[in-house]
Amino acid sequence: MKFLRNQIDKLKPTFSEGGKLSFLHSTFDAFETFLFVPNHTTKNGAHIRDGIDLKRTMFTVIVAMLPVLLFGLWNVGHQQSLALTGTDGSLFNNFMIGLIQTLPIIIVSYGVGLGIEMAFAQFRGHPVNEGFLVTGMLIPLCMPPDVPLWMVGLATAFSVVIGKEVFGGTGMNLLNPALTARMFLYIGYPTSMSGDAVWTYLPEGSKTVDGYSGATNLGELAAATAEGKSWSDDILSASIMDSFWGNIQGSIGETSVVACLIGAFILIASGIGSWKIMLSTLLGGLFMGWIFNISGATGAYMDMPAYYHLIIGGFMFGAVFMATDPVSAAQTESGKWIYGFLIGLLTVLIRVFNPGYPEGIMMAILLMNVFAPLIDYYVVQSNINKRLKRVNA
Amino acid sequence: MGKSVKIRRGLDISLEGKPSTHIHTLSSPTTFAVKPTNFKGLVPKLKVKQGDEVKAGDCLFSDKKNDKICFTSPVSGEVIEIVRGNRRAIIEVKILADSQISYKTFDTTNFASKSPDDIKAILLESGLWPFIVQRPFGTLADPTITPKSIHVSGFDSSPLAPDLGVSLRGQELFIEKGFKILDALCEGNVHLNLNPKKDNTVFKNITNTTVNHFQGPHPSGLVGVQINKVDPINKGDVVWTIKPQHVAFIGKLFETGQLDLEQNIVLAGSEIKEPAYYTSRVGACIDNLLENNCSNDNVRVISGNVLTGDKISTSGYLGFYDNQVTVIPEGDEYELLGWLLPSYPRPTISSSLPISKFLKKKFKVNTNPHGEPRAYVVTGQYEKVMPMDIMPQQLIKAIMAKDLELMENLGIYEVIEEDMALCEFVCTSKINVQQVLSEGLQLMAEES
Numbered sequence: 001m002k003f004l005r006n007q008i009d010k011l012k013p014t015f016s017e018g019g020k021l022s023f024l025h026s027t028f029d030a031f032e033t034f035l036f037v038p039n040h041t042t043k044n045g046a047h048i049r050d051g052i053d054l055k056r057t058m059f060t061v062i063v064a065m066l067p068v069l070l071f072g073l074w075n076v077g078h079q080q081s082l083a084l085t086g087t088d089g090s091l092f093n094n095f096m097i098g099l100i101q102t103l104p105i106i107i108v109s110y111g112v113g114l115g116i117e118m119a120f121a122q123f124r125g126h127p128v129n130e131g132f133l134v135t136g137m138l139i140p141l142c143m144p145p146d147v148p149l150w151m152v153g154l155a156t157a158f159s160v161v162i163g164k165e166v167f168g169g170t171g172m173n174l175l176n177p178a179l180t181a182r183m184f185l186y187i188g189y190p191t192s193m194s195g196d197a198v199w200t201y202l203p204e205g206s207k208t209v210d211g212y213s214g215a216t217n218l219g220e221l222a223a224a225t226a227e228g229k230s231w232s233d234d235i236l237s238a239s240i241m242d243s244f245w246g247n248i249q250g251s252i253g254e255t256s257v258v259a260c261l262i263g264a265f266i267l268i269a270s271g272i273g274s275w276k277i278m279l280s281t282l283l284g285g286l287f288m289g290w291i292f293n294i295s296g297a298t299g300a301y302m303d304m305p306a307y308y309h310l311i312i313g314g315f316m317f318g319a320v321f322m323a324t325d326p327v328s329a330a331q332t333e334s335g336k337w338i339y340g341f342l343i344g345l346l347t348v349l350i351r352v353f354n355p356g357y358p359e360g361i362m363m364a365i366l367l368m369n370v371f372a373p374l375i376d377y378y379v380v381q382s383n384i385n386k387r388l389k390r391v392n393a
Numbered sequence: 394m395g396k397s398v399k400i401r402r403g404l405d406i407s408l409e410g411k412p413s414t415h416i417h418t419l420s421s422p423t424t425f426a427v428k429p430t431n432f433k434g435l436v437p438k439l440k441v442k443q444g445d446e447v448k449a450g451d452c453l454f455s456d457k458k459n460d461k462i463c464f465t466s467p468v469s470g471e472v473i474e475i476v477r478g479n480r481r482a483i484i485e486v487k488i489l490a491d492s493q494i495s496y497k498t499f500d501t502t503n504f505a506s507k508s509p510d511d512i513k514a515i516l517l518e519s520g521l522w523p524f525i526v527q528r529p530f531g532t533l534a535d536p537t538i539t540p541k542s543i544h545v546s547g548f549d550s551s552p553l554a555p556d557l558g559v560s561l562r563g564q565e566l567f568i569e570k571g572f573k574i575l576d577a578l579c580e581g582n583v584h585l586n587l588n589p590k591k592d593n594t595v596f597k598n599i600t601n602t603t604v605n606h607f608q609g610p611h612p613s614g615l616v617g618v619q620i621n622k623v624d625p626i627n628k629g630d631v632v633w634t635i636k637p638q639h640v641a642f643i644g645k646l647f648e649t650g651q652l653d654l655e656q657n658i659v660l661a662g663s664e665i666k667e668p669a670y671y672t673s674r675v676g677a678c679i680d681n682l683l684e685n686n687c688s689n690d691n692v693r694v695i696s697g698n699v700l701t702g703d704k705i706s707t708s709g710y711l712g713f714y715d716n717q718v719t720v721i722p723e724g725d726e727y728e729l730l731g732w733l734l735p736s737y738p739r740p741t742i743s744s745s746l747p748i749s750k751f752l753k754k755k756f757k758v759n760t761n762p763h764g765e766p767r768a769y770v771v772t773g774q775y776e777k778v779m780p781m782d783i784m785p786q787q788l789i790k791a792i793m794a795k796d797l798e799l800m801e802n803l804g805i806y807e808v809i810e811e812d813m814a815l816c817e818f819v820c821t822s823k824i825n826v827q828q829v830l831s832e833g834l835q836l837m838a839e840e841s
Contacts, residue, residue, distance in 0.1 A: 001729045033765060037731035041724050041760040045810075045827035046817040047699045048406070048721070051739035051746050053764020055732040057771060057821055060745045129767060171768030171822075270745035274773065331772040332784065376787075383784050384802040391627040 008032055026121040030128035057272055058130040064266035064273070065137050065321065067259040072252040073098035076145045079200045079249050086209040101145055101201045102252055108149050110136040112156040120165045129170035131177075131327075132160070138178035138321060141253025142314070142362075143185075144193060145201035151189060155181035175369045176328045179362050186362070194357065195219075199249035213237065216249050217312040218351065218358035224300035225352075231303035236312075243311050254314035264320040273324040276333070277340040281319040284344020285309045292352060301352045309348050318361035319344070328369040332379040339375055343368045395584065398622045400609030402780045404815055406552045406740045408699070409663035409757045410720075414559050416657055416670040421492075425468050425676040426476075426485040426710035427453055431703075432523060433532050434838065437464070437483050445472045450497035450519055450652035453486045462533060465520025467654040467676045469495045485710065496651035504647050509539075509577050516574075516643065519652050523713065524639035528620070528632045530838045531809035540633045542581040542624055545572075547596055547637055548588040548607075550614030551698040553661040553668075553719055557637055558592030560657040560670055560716065567644030569598045574643050576601045579633065586619040596637075612780065617812040621781040626807045638716055658711065662699075662720040663757040664692045673711060679718055680708040687720060693760045695719040700814035701827070724761025732764060739763065742777060742819050767822040775826075778815040783807060785816050789826055792833030797840055805837055 015021050015028035032038075034055070042049060077094030081087065089097070113136045114128075121128040139156055163180035164173040186193045196214040215223070217236050224235040238248045246256025253259075267273025289306025309315060323329060323343050330339035343364045350360030357363070429437040437454040440463075441447060447466045456462040468490040476485040499519055504512065513536050516522045525534040525543075534540075548557055561568065575583050585602045587593050605623050607613045616634045626632055638656050645653050654675040661668040666686050673682070683694070687707070695702035696712040699719050703712055711718065728736055735746065740756045775785035783804045791799040810827040817826035 004729070005727055035730065037728040037761070037763060038765065039725045039727050040762060040765070041693070042762050043825075045701075045825045046814050047693060047695055047702065047704070047760050048740070048758040048818065049762040049764075049823060050743065050819045050821070051735055051741040051763050052743035052819075052821050053732055053823065054767045054770060054821055055764065056743075056745060059733060127765060127767075131770065169768065171770050271743055272745060272771075326772045327770055329772075331786065333773055333776055336773075380784060380787055380803070383782070386782070387627075387802065387804055390625060391629075 005036065008035065023122060026126065026128050027118045030118065030121075033127075054130045058133045060270050060272045061134045061267065061321075062137055064263040064270075065134075065141065065253070067262040068141060068253040068256065068317065068321075069137070071246055071256045071259040072141060073102055075247060075255055076101055076201055076252060078247055079145075080202060083200050083202060083208045083212050083214075084206055086212075097201075102140060104149055105140040105143060105147065105152050105252075106137070108152045109139040109156050112153045113139075113160050116157060116160045116165070117169075120169065124169075126169065131164075131170035135159070135177045139181050141321075142178060142182050142251050142317070144198040144250075145252055146198045147185070147192060151185055151192060155185045158184045171327055173327055174373075175366055176322055176325045179322055179366055179369075182362055183366060186357075199251075214249060216358075217243060221300050221304070221312075221351075222358040229300050230298055231300055233300075235300055240308065240311060251314060251317075254317040257311050257316045260316040260320045267320065267324065273320070274326070274329070274336055276336040277324045277329055277343075278319050280337045280340030281323050281344040281347075282310055284341035284346075285315060285319075285348050286344070287341075288345045288348035292348070309351070313351070313359050314361050315344075315347060318347070318365055322361070322365050323368075328372065330372040330375045330379075332376050335372070335375040335379040339368055339372055342371070395586075395603045395605035396623045397606040398608075398619075400607060400613035400618065400622075400780045402777055403610035403612055404742060404778045404819070405550070405610045406699075406758075406818070407755045408552050408661075408721075408740075409755045410661045410665050410668045411553060411755075412555070412659045412661045412668040412670060414556070414670065416559070416672060417667075418672045419681055421490065422673070422678045422681050423490055424473070424678045424710075425466075425470075425488045425490055425674070426678070427464055427466070427488075427676050428485050428710065428713065429454065429464070429483050431713040432464075433530070434835070435533065439475070439483065439486075441472050441486070443472055443475055446470070447472060447488065448495050448497040449654075450499065452518075452520065453488075454483070456533065459536070461514075461517045461536060462522055463518055463520050464523060465652060467652075467674055496653070498650045499646060499652070501647045501650045504574065507577075512574055512577055515646070519646055521639070521643050521646060521652070524635055524642065526634045528617070528626055528634065528809065529630075529806035530834045532838065534633050535631075538631050540579045540581075540631045542584060543575050543579045543633045543635065544584045544586065544616050544620050544624070545575075545602075545635055545637055545640060546586050546614055546616040546619055547593060548586075548591050548614045550588075550611040551700060551717075552611070553659065553717070554614070554698055555657070555659040555670065555716055556591065558595060560659065561595045561638060561641060564638075564641040564644075565595050565598060567641040567648060568595055568637060569644065570647055571640035571642070571644030572599050572602055574647060575635070575640065582624075584619070584623065586616070586623075588614065609780070612778075612812065612815060615812055617808055618780055621783070621807055625782075628801065628806060630806070636714070636716075639714075656716055658716045658718065660686070660718050660720075662695075662718075664689050664720040664722055675711065675713060677711050678708060679705070679711060682718065683707050683720070689722060691723045691725070692720050693723050695721070699758065700818060701811045722757070722759040724759030726761070728761070735763075742774075743821075762823050764821075764823050766824060769822050769824070771821040774819055774821060775813075775816040778819055779813070781807065781812065785813060785826075788833075789813075789816075789824070789829055792829050792836075795836065797837065800833055800837060805833060809834065 077097030081089035159177045159181035163177045268275045289309045346364035347360040436457040438457045448469045452463040470490040473489045474487040478484045527534040583602045586605045697715045779785045788803040
């Protein structure tokens with residue numbers, strides 16, 4: 001430790017003001033404080049401070065995403081193997097295929113994003129904020145496995161610059177940055193982000209086995225709705241248990257409800273993620289599904305049991321990792337209940353009634369991101385009114 | 394009859410160096426200081442010069458805005474130094490104490506027949522007036538005002554704080570008398586807020602007050618929290634607060650006619666070899682307390698508690714309002730990957746530091762903030778330690794944006810710095826909440 005510290009102290013003047021590489025000051029600072037908690041002490045106010053900081057907070061979120069990531073790696077290989085041979089490959093093989101396809105996406109996401117963040121931090125004379133450590137992992141997890149790398153880079157750049165830095169950087173953004181990236185690709189390059197062909201990574205020129213279909217649960221449901229089929233026609237090819245465990249096709253990180261639940265457990269147990277938002281999102285989804293069930297209308301979605309909504313598609317992944325982003329979510333405690341509930345409700349509404357895009361959670365979260373300040377406004381206003389009432393009483 | 398309130402949201406930070414209940418008496422300190430910086434917003438007008446001889450109770454300086462508010466010498470002796478800081482602002486007025494203290498006498502006989510204005514005049518002249526703090530804003534009380542009510546918190550819930558049942562033992566008579574004086578000063582009630590689980594025998598004979606009961610973790614003992622629960626401050630209200638040990642000073646003055654500021658203080662913290670109660674005096678130099686009693690050189694000496702106190706040097710002076718000195722290690726050391734693998738346990742409310750959270754041991758804290766300042770990211774954190782019906786993060790943001798109307802609407806009149814000290818402690822983004830709030834209060838006070 002002493003040795004490492006001495007090396008850093010030797011390097012420090014080069015990067016400090018007046019040094020040769022002072023234009024990399026923020027970057028150096030980011031790495032230094034990653035390695036060593038600084039020797040600063042409190043100057044005024046409370047002399048002692050809590051052991052938690054933003055680095056630890058963000059790191060905990062990354063730990064919570066690990067089950068999803070590991071499962072996703074395996075599943076990318078698993079799905080390819082099923083598509084090409086009709087049988088499952090070995091565990092190791094699946095992992096390796098997943099790693100070969102996914103690792104470059106992760107590297108591009110982090111490389112582009114952190115590069116831009118550091119440039120902005122240097123330009124503004126700010127320290128590098130840790131927020132992108134989480135965003136940089138969320139972006140690959142919500143991408144289809146087949147996404148071209150240049151798109152990942154472009155979307156990341158868009159989300160960091162337009163989604164975050166123009167608002168003032170970490171803590172100031174209106175929209176969830178990872179979903180902004182996904183939205184950007186979805187609108188700009190819809191053929192690479194939707195349809196039946198993108199959910200399984202297949203090497204170029206390879207041939208799939210007979211009977212292979214690239215459609216996801218949501219794709220099948222949307223098609224069935226368009227054809228006027230009803231739920232009893234056995235629409236879904238994947239069993240509900242498969243959808244629950246996650247060995248189905250979909251974006252890299254979204255398929256496994258189990259892995260998402262492990263992540264939710266880590267976030268809630270560590271107190272980092274808001275259980276209020278997660279729970280209310282699930283309740284909102286169930287509520288809307290139940291409304292459709294009792295509405296008397298017929299159609300593929302109308303008779304599907306409400307809990308299916310929570311299991312298929314990216315609902316769980318969105319509820320656990322995307323909706324809970326504290327910056328873009330509602331910031332008041334009662335506001336969080338409303339915010340989450342409406343996300344769940346809108347997700348199901350969009351799924352059922354929007355013919356163009358089968359998944360609703362991305363739209364629902366981004367929409368509620370926009371409305372979160374309004375929700376907070378009314379919650380704050382109720383506190384204000386209570387105080388005003390006291391004066392008049 | 395008063396209210397009984399259970400505080401749920403809050404935090405007791407358990408620290409090493411809890412004082413034993415033994416009261417030590419050391420040789421009297423030789424120098425004393427009165428610090429104008431202890432009083433918020435005060436511009437002092439000096440009344441003595443270097444070399445003057447003063448008695449205990451003689452005026453050293455007064456408030457430039459209200460010349461009647463005197464700040465008097467706690468002992469008799471010679472003014473040896475007037476310490477000035479930036480722009481010649483007075484930092485300390487130092488006094489070399491006589492070995493035998495001689496007192497100025499005040500005419501306090503027959504106080505029962507005196508009018509509130511006479512009582513105020515005595516308090517102002519004797520220098521006891523500044524012990525009364527006025528809300529909103531936590532400033533010196535304005536003697537021309539009659540407050541809605543006066544609140545006294547009968548217990549201190551801050552980390553390592555003195556147990557008033559120990560430190561005030563033997564002062565029952567003075568406290569009783571002091572409360573009678575307070576009763577004459579306000580039109581409404583005097584509230585005495587007690588914790589039924591503590592030793593309240595020193596308050597047993599007090600009449601004419603509303604007694605409220607508070608239980609629960611810190612900040613249940615903060616008078617601001619108590620006011621918010623039983624008698625909240627609305628726009629236009631003025632409430633005064635005073636601490637029980639200062640009520641005893643008032644009682645003593647009216648009993649004896651002399652300004653005797655002797656008090657028992659707590660010397661605590663992990664770096665103190667013998668944490669206990671010590672007999673001292675307002676403004677006393679603490680060097681004799683720390684002599685051979687400090688296990689380390691690299692320490693932070695705090696006049697007050699670790700959440701709200703002032704940093705002083707090892708030969709510094711006890712603050713005007715303080716009855717506690719806390720000594721903890723400085724934290725000026727690098728910690729390899731400390732954010733990931735903390736190398737020693739530290740207090741936290743975050744469950745992401747499970748060992749610190751669940752072993753529930755006593756902590757040896759230092760002054761390292763364990764991270765760097767960041768923009769607000771995490772939400773819902775301040776609310777866990779804020780028992781008042783106030784939205785803490787929204788209030789701080791309103792202050793940062795200098796939005797006066799929103800600050801007022803969100804209840805800035807109800808808080809002073811100490812009420813939000815726990816928010817500052819728990820802040821993930823390491824925002825200096827008390828400093829921000831202080832700027833907001835100052836801004837508000839200037840505008841209103």
